[in-house]
Amino acid sequence: MELRHLRYFAVLAEELHFGRAAERLHMAQPPLSQRIRDLERELGVTLFDRTRHRVTLTEAGALLLEHARPILEGAEAAREAMRRIRPGASGVLRAGVPPDTAPRTLQTLVTAFTERVPDVLVELHELTTETQLGRLREGELDAGLVRHPCDTVGLASGPVVHRRLGVVLPERHHAADQELVRLRVLNGSPLVIFPREMAPSLYDHMLAACRDNGFLPGAIRHARNPDFVLGLVLAGLGVHLNEPPAGALPAGLVWRPIDEPRLTWSTSAVWRPAQAGDAVAAFADAALEGLRAADHT
Structure with missing residues (x-):
């Protein structure tokens, strides 16, 4: 027994008129009549008494309608639930x-x-x-x-776009007066970076790029909050790799571009x-x- 046949039956049981039922179902009347006959043959009962002027439910038809309604309501509820889990379907x-x-x-x-x-x-x-x-x-x-x-x-994933990173340094750092900082001149400086659990693959990629360019940090300090990061750098506790600042840095800090194109924020929608x-x-x-x-x- 197919769900669509139950729906055809339920609509006809409500309308008790093949023409109106077919109109509601957006189908022609002959196919509807055939589907109802198929259902009756499958169940081995007569669901409707048909005369030239009227259609009425039989006792078997009335019993089937009691069972069909909760099935159809449940199917509609399931469809609605599936619609709602689609992004945006719930608004x-x-x-x-x-x-x-x-x-x-x-x-x-x-x-x-x-x-x-x-x-x-x-x-x-x-x-x-x-x-x-x-x-x-x-x-x-x-x-x-x-x-x-x-x-x-x-x-x-959508297209991946990139923004080159540079380094935030204290003004007194020996590399602060360079227009383009070569990573190897930072060798031995502590590095302030986000905790690895935030983005493990990116974390490993950044440290590998530093190592490949001769920058082995003397220590690694982890920080999440941007103000805390800048505070650590200002205190001389490390240098920090990041994109150009959107606004002015706190007094005592400078940002300089670096010579490693692999160090970028590479971002996409997923x-x-x-x-x-x-x-x-x-x-x-x-x-x-x-x-x-x-x-x-």
């Missing part, structure tokens, strides 16, 4: 972004997303790359904005392929627009 798209995402990127992302899908609210969560990947795979996020390299196996849809596509496009507005190329 909200849940997305993660790195904690240090530039204000210009966030402003552009939200504005561009709203222009593309005005009926969907983007709900942004400040999350590390590793946390985003876990929540995407668990279905707790609809999309994310992550830093590469990272493990995106099983996820879809999502589960099964979650792809208009809202996710709008997020990916808006995220790319936001990153480019903050000089990612």
Whole structure:
């Protein structure tokens, strides 16, 4: 017994008229009559008494209707539940972004997303790359904005864009007066960097690039909060690799470009392929627009 045949039966039981039932079902009357006959043959009962002027339910038809209604209601509830788990179907798209995402990127992302899908609210969560990947795979996020390299196996990804990193130094550091800092001249300086658990692959990539260029940190200090990072550098407790500052650095600090093109913030939108849809596509496009507005190329 097919679910669609039960639906045909239930509509005819409500209308008790083949013409009106066929109209509701967006089908011609002869195929509807054939499907009802097929159902009667399958069940071995007569579901409707038919005369030239009227259609009535038989006792068997009335009994089947009692069983069919909860089945059809349950199927509709299941369909609605599936619609609601699709990103944007509930009116909200849940997305993660790195904690240090530039204000210009966030402003552009939200504005561009709203222009593309005005009926969907983007709900942004400040999350590390590793946390985003876990929540995407668990279905707790609809999309994310992550830093590469990272493990995106099983996820879809938008274009990866890049922004070269430089180094934040105390003014009194011996490399502070150089227009382009060669990483090897930082050898022995402590390094202030985000904790590895935030983005393990990116962390390892950055330390490998430093090592390959002759920069072996004398110590590694971990910090998440940007103000804490700058405070450690200002106190002479390390140097810090980051993109050009959006505003003025605190007095006593300078930012200088470095000679290693592999050290970049490489960023893209990611999502589960099964979650792809208009809202996710709008997020990916808006995220790319936001990153480019903050000089990612």
